Amino acid sequence: MAKKSVVTEAQEIRLAIELINLGARLQLLETETSLSRERLLKLYKELKGVSPPKGMLPFSTDWFVTWQPNIHSSVFIDIHKYLVEHAGISGIEAIIKAYKLYLEQVPPVVNDEPVLSLTRAWTLVRFFDSKMLTTASCSKCRGHFVVHSFDLHHDYVCGLCHMPSRAGKTKKSRDALAVAAEAVIA
Numbered sequence: 001m002a003k004k005s006v007v008t009e010a011q012e013i014r015l016a017i018e019l020i021n022l023g024a025r026l027q028l029l030e031t032e033t034s035l036s037r038e039r040l041l042k043l044y045k046e047l048k049g050v051s052p053p054k055g056m057l058p059f060s061t062d063w064f065v066t067w068q069p070n071i072h073s074s075v076f077i078d079i080h081k082y083l084v085e086h087a088g089i090s091g092i093e094a095i096i097k098a099y100k101l102y103l104e105q106v107p108p109v110v111n112d113e114p115v116l117s118l119t120r121a122w123t124l125v126r127f128f129d130s131k132m133l134t135t136a137s138c139s140k141c142r143g144h145f146v147v148h149s150f151d152l153h154h155d156y157v158c159g160l161c162h163m164p165s166r167a168g169k170t171k172k173s174r175d176a177l178a179v180a181a182e183a184v185i186a
Contacts (some may be wrong), residue, residue: 012035025052034105061148
C-alpha cells in the first residue's frame with residue numbers, strides 16, 4: 001500500500017513539473033494535481049526561479065472569440081477534439097498533448113509568449129465542457145472556429161475570411177497571423 005502512494009505522488013510531481021514547464025498557473029496546478037499548495041509553490045520556485053504569478057484566472061468567454069485569440073483557440077480546440085475522439089485520451093493528458101501540438105503548429109515569435117497560454121487552453125476546454133463555447137463552420141473557408149454557444153451561427157464568417165480593419169497592422173501580428181492561418185487551413 002505505501003509503495004502505491006509513493007508512485008502516485010511521483011506521478012503527481014511529474015505532472016506538476018510538466019504543467020509548470022508549459023506555463024501553468026498555480027490554480028491550474030491545484031485543480032489538476034493532489035499536491036499541497038506549499039509543495040506546488042516550492043516546485044514552481046525551483047523550476048522557474050520566481051514565485052508564480054498572482055491574480056485570477058481568465059473567467060470570461062469573450063477573450064476566446066476576439067479576432068487573434070479566436071484563431072489560436074480554434075486551432076487548439078480542433079486538435080484537442082481530435083485527440084479525445086481518435087486517440088482515446090482525455091482530461092489533463094489530452095490538454096497537455098493538444099497544447100504541445102498547438103505549439104508545434106503555431107510556435108510563438110522568438111522571445112515572446114504564445115497567444116494561447118496553457119492556462120487559457122485549459123480554461124477553454126472547461127468552457128466547452130460546460131457548453132458555454134462551441135465551434136461553428138465558416139461559410140466561406142469551412143474551417144471550424146470558436147463561438148459563443150447561444151449566438152446565431154447561420155452564415156458565420158471567421159476572422160480570417162473577414163478581418164477587422166485594424167487586424168495585422170504590426171509586423172508581430174502579421175507574422176503571428178501568417179503562422180496561424182497556415183495551421184487553421186491545413
